[in-house]
Amino acid sequence: MKTASIKFSEAASKRVYDDYMNRIRKATNSLSKQNQDDIYMEFNSHIFEALNHNKEGKEIDILLDILEKLGTPEEVLKPLVADKKLEQATKTFNPVHIFKALILNFTNGISYVIFFLLYVMLFGFVFMIFAKILNPTEVGMYYKNNSFLVLGMSNDSDRTAITEVLGNWFIPVMLLSIILFYLLITLLLKFKKSINKKK
Numbered sequence: 001m002k003t004a005s006i007k008f009s010e011a012a013s014k015r016v017y018d019d020y021m022n023r024i025r026k027a028t029n030s031l032s033k034q035n036q037d038d039i040y041m042e043f044n045s046h047i048f049e050a051l052n053h054n055k056e057g058k059e060i061d062i063l064l065d066i067l068e069k070l071g072t073p074e075e076v077l078k079p080l081v082a083d084k085k086l087e088q089a090t091k092t093f094n095p096v097h098i099f100k101a102l103i104l105n106f107t108n109g110i111s112y113v114i115f116f117l118l119y120v121m122l123f124g125f126v127f128m129i130f131a132k133i134l135n136p137t138e139v140g141m142y143y144k145n146n147s148f149l150v151l152g153m154s155n156d157s158d159r160t161a162i163t164e165v166l167g168n169w170f171i172p173v174m175l176l177s178i179i180l181f182y183l184l185i186t187l188l189l190k191f192k193k194s195i196n197k198k199k
Helices: 011-027 033-053 059-070 078-092 095-104 110-134 167-198
Strands: 139-144 147-153 162-164
Touching: 011 033, 011 059, 033 059, 033 078, 078 095, 078 167, 095 110, 095 167, 110 139, 110 147, 110 167, 139 167
Parallel strands: none
Antiparallel strands: 139 147, 139 162
C-alpha cells in the first residue's frame, strides 16, 4: 500500500520531509513490507496532523520542529524494529529472521545473547554430521566401560575398549536433534517474548 506524500509549498520543506521519510524506510528495511508500511504511515500521519495543527510560522521551521520532536529515525525506531523483527522471527521460525532479531536485541538483555549462543551451538551438530561423512570411523557417540564417553570425535587409541553405539544412525539422530533443539529454542524465545509483552 502506497502512502501519499505530504504536499509542501516550499522546495526545502519537501527535501527535508523526503530525506526523513527515506531514513524511516532504511531504518525499517529488515522488517516485513506490512510492518514497514505501518511504521511509515504512522510517522507520515503524525507529521501531517502536526503540520495542520500548527499554521503559525514558516513551513520549514514548523517541519523541522516536528521532526526534532519525533527524533532521529535510526534511534527512535531501533527498539521498535528489534521487537517487530523478533515477533516476525518467532512466527515464521525462519533462521535468518531469528539471527537478525537476536542481533537487533543484543542490547535488550543478556537473555538474547544466551539465545544467540544456543542457536550457534546447533552448528556443532551440523559440523559433526560433516565430520561423520568425512571420517566415519572416528566420529560418533562412544561408550567406554558401559558409561558415556563422547559425542563427536574420539581420539582414543584403544579402539577395542570403546563402542560406537549409533553407527549408521548417527547422521539421522543428529539431524533430528538439530530440528528438535531448533524448535525448542525458538518456542522458548517466543515464550520469552510473550512474557516481555505482559510486563
